[in-house]
Amino acid sequence: MKDCIFCKIVSGSAPAQVLFRDAQVTAFRDIHPVAPTHVLIVPNQHISSVNEVTPSDEPLLGHLFTVARQVAEQENLTAEGYRLIVNTGRNAGQVVFHLHLHLIGGQRMRHSMG
Numbered sequence: 001m002k003d004c005i006f007c008k009i010v011s012g013s014a015p016a017q018v019l020f021r022d023a024q025v026t027a028f029r030d031i032h033p034v035a036p037t038h039v040l041i042v043p044n045q046h047i048s049s050v051n052e053v054t055p056s057d058e059p060l061l062g063h064l065f066t067v068a069r070q071v072a073e074q075e076n077l078t079a080e081g082y083r084l085i086v087n088t089g090r091n092a093g094q095v096v097f098h099l100h101l102h103l104i105g106g107q108r109m110r111h112s113m114g
């Protein structure tokens with residue numbers, strides 16, 4: 001989608017530190033990391049948020065989690081653990097309206113959910 005920064009990263013027309021890319025999913029480092037490891041995992045196709053997800057997206061979203069697991073392994077986070085976050089809409093603080101999984105790890109996190 002025109003003017004979507006994550007679509008530009010997926011297509012290679014905007015720079016990013018890409019860790020994984022296949023036909024369905026791209027994973028790259030967040031530019032403002034909140035922990036030693038902070039990776040964003042996005043579907044290559046533009047889905048604005050969880051609000052726009054449909055049953056036909058289920059294989060893609062399952063794959064998103066498989067890639068999250070692979071990236072967590074690559075980043076040596078599996079043993080100590082990590083957090084996956086999907087912000088949806090204003091109250092959650094979503095600022096980029098291209099669905100993404102935040103993969104955050106490398107430090108002990110507070111158990112806050114709000």
Ligand code: AMP
Pocket residue numbers: 005016029030031032033040086087093094095096097
């Ligand atoms: P969210 O609040 O869930 O929409 O998070 C969007 C995330 O995208 C933030 O953590 C930003 O730091 C990150 N971000 C925005 N632009 C870029 C970019 N060009 N490359 C990498 N990460 C980005």
